[in-house]
Amino acid sequence: GEDVEQSLFLSVREGDSSVINCTYTDSSSTYLYWYKQEPGAGLQLLTYIFSNMDMKQDQRLTVLLNKKDKHLSLRIADTQTGDSAIYFCAESGNAGNMLTFGGGTRLMVKP
Amino acid sequence: EAGVAQSPRYKIIEKRQSVAFWCNPISGHATLYWYQQILGQGPKLLIQFQNNGVVDDSQLPKDRFSAERLKGVDSTLKIQPAKLEDSAVYLCASSLNVLRDTQYFGPGTRLTVL
Numbered sequence A: 001g002e003d004v005e006q007s008l009f010l011s012v013r014e015g016d017s018s019v020i021n022c023t024y025t026d027s028s029s030t031y032l033y034w035y036k037q038e039p040g041a042g043l044q045l046l047t048y049i050f051s052n053m054d055m056k057q058d059q060r061l062t063v064l065l066n067k068k069d070k071h072l073s074l075r076i077a078d079t080q081t082g083d084s085a086i087y088f089c090a091e092s093g094n095a096g097n098m099l100t101f102g103g104g105t106r107l108m109v110k111p
Numbered sequence B: 001e002a003g004v005a006q007s008p009r010y011k012i013i014e015k016r017q018s019v020a021f022w023c024n025p026i027s028g029h030a031t032l033y034w035y036q037q038i039l040g041q042g043p044k045l046l047i048q049f050q051n052n053g054v055v056d057d058s059q060l061p062k063d064r065f066s067a068e069r070l071k072g073v074d075s076t077l078k079i080q081p082a083k084l085e086d087s088a089v090y091l092c093a094s095s096l097n098v099l100r101d102t103q104y105f106g107p108g109t110r111l112t113v114l
Helices: none
Strands: A004-006 A009-013 A018-024 A031-037 A043-050 A055-058 A061-066 A071-076 A085-092 A099-101 A105-110 B005-007 B010-013 B019-024 B031-037 B044-050 B053-056 B065-068 B075-079 B088-095 B109-113
Touching: A004 A085, A009 A018, A018 A031, A018 A085, A018 A105, A031 A061, A043 A055, A043 A061, A043 A071, A071 A085, A099 B044, B005 B088, B010 B019, B019 B088, B019 B109, B031 B075, B044 B065, B044 B075, B075 B088
Parallel strands: A009 A105, B010 B109
Antiparallel strands: A004 A018, A018 A071, A031 A043, A031 A085, A055 A061, A061 A071, A085 A099, A085 A105, B005 B019, B019 B075, B031 B044, B031 B088, B044 B053, B065 B075, B088 B109
């Protein structure tokens, strides 16, 4: 079945850029998503990219997609302490709108 | 616009007991999803409804889990009887329709089975 992998943890200093990486196996993935989860809260959609794009920028967020390598990244510019959370990569393939999530990357931002 | 509502937020039960969770999706959203998120893992889809019909329930442990969305709006997810490994956060999400629409998540119900 489909598989989505992420590194477990990332620590950065406030003001630096953060890059969170994700790899996936489903070559039929059509949309790839980044969600943010803060403690005790549900998942908040940050951004998404369609599989025929290789980059999308949205304010401080930049998503890069390498479809050949099945690699997705999320770059957060000027990272703030409020960005501390768990970030989930997810993909949806051809089967309806079902999302397959990675295990999440915990981002810790140090002042 | 009101978000996805879920209740209760927390539930503690003993194994072999029953439990039910409730979800109210965003108004007008035809598609509703239930996910299970075990601590330290990403959410896993349990069941997907389109209006009051089931689109996919292949990951739902049907011997103990059941879900319904009788009038195509609210939904309930039930576990009977609960096992220790059912301890998790149960997330409800909704989207306008089943085709490539953004899913919006509720705050979840944290279940602890003792």
